Amino acid sequence: MQESRLFKIVYYLLDKGQASAPELAERFEVSVRTIYRDIDALSSAGIPIYAKTGRNGGIRFMKGFVLDKALLSEHERQEILSALQSLTVLNGLYEKDILEKLSALFQVNLENWIEVDLSRWGKERDKEKFEQLKFAIIHHRCVRIIYAGCYKEPEQRIIKPLKLLYKSKAWYLKAYCTERFDFRIFKLNRILQLELLDEYFSPIIYPEQEDREVGKYTQITLRFPKEMACRVYDEFDISQVKTDAEGNLMVIAQMPEDAWLVGFLLSFGTQVEIIEPVRLREAVAQVAKKIYRKNKP
Numbered sequence: 001m002q003e004s005r006l007f008k009i010v011y012y013l014l015d016k017g018q019a020s021a022p023e024l025a026e027r028f029e030v031s032v033r034t035i036y037r038d039i040d041a042l043s044s045a046g047i048p049i050y051a052k053t054g055r056n057g058g059i060r061f062m063k064g065f066v067l068d069k070a071l072l073s074e075h076e077r078q079e080i081l082s083a084l085q086s087l088t089v090l091n092g093l094y095e096k097d098i099l100e101k102l103s104a105l106f107q108v109n110l111e112n113w114i115e116v117d118l119s120r121w122g123k124e125r126d127k128e129k130f131e132q133l134k135f136a137i138i139h140h141r142c143v144r145i146i147y148a149g150c151y152k153e154p155e156q157r158i159i160k161p162l163k164l165l166y167k168s169k170a171w172y173l174k175a176y177c178t179e180r181f182d183f184r185i186f187k188l189n190r191i192l193q194l195e196l197l198d199e200y201f202s203p204i205i206y207p208e209q210e211d212r213e214v215g216k217y218t219q220i221t222l223r224f225p226k227e228m229a230c231r232v233y234d235e236f237d238i239s240q241v242k243t244d245a246e247g248n249l250m251v252i253a254q255m256p257e258d259a260w261l262v263g264f265l266l267s268f269g270t271q272v273e274i275i276e277p278v279r280l281r282e283a284v285a286q287v288a289k290k291i292y293r294k295n296k297p
Helices: 002-016 021-028 032-044 065-070 074-088 096-106 125-139 226-235 259-266 278-295
Strands: 049-052 058-061 141-147 155-167 170-177 182-187 191-200 217-224 241-243 249-256 273-276
Touching (some): 032 049, 217 226, 226 249, 273 278
Antiparallel strands (some): 241 249
16 A cells, blocks of 8 residues: 555656645545655655755655656657557557656656547447457457458458557458468458457467468559549559659559459549559459449439
8 A cells, every 4th residue: 555655646746746745645645744754765765755844845856857767868758658649549558647647757748649530430339349359459358250251241250369450541450260270350340240258368479471462462553634633642652653744643553453453443433544454454344344234224
């Protein structure tokens, strides 16, 4: 109990700068004499804390001692807190009060510079799903999911969730699938149902070699009218985009040549022209013809 109170006194003084003994006694529900004994204990432990009497007196630390002991520059302290804050906005990976304590410890005022909303528009359940998976990863709990793959009906899987991954504007889950006896990557939006199981598993490292390309990557060349600039720069990096003499946007990129790519290009409608490869141009045209025949008046 005393050890916990000593830490609380340290954090309180770091946050407030100084406090009177009666103030600390009232806050921690002990006597003033006990507070002075605590101050002596902290001082004996090597923490440069002292009590100053008089009108402007109080209990405080020697100026600058935290910075000397931290062995971090002001920039490094700010970077650590900013990194932790960026994780905090992902629905409490680090608690807010921990950040406040570290901010006081480092004597840095942290600006609220970032906001992240994991949910799609109108889909608050995305946050709940993220929190459940985060809990399962940290506590090594198995999860039962209903997953909608690309080519099959939604099916049940029991997985061992290992790591959450944000890539290409979407969240994914790296996991070990007990149905396939192999490592898999699941897109969070396609996890239709999720149930946390009572079964635990030993920690597993997702092998780097499994983080491989999905399908064969091919260099493709696309042409878009300049009016499509907003969508083009949403989907492609600026280094992949050039402007031709007519002002059209020319995109050269390496992409997986599969059914997803065909659907992706079709999403641009008539605003994309596939220059290369010719086989991809033909594949998109064939699917477009099927769409026309299925939906023609």
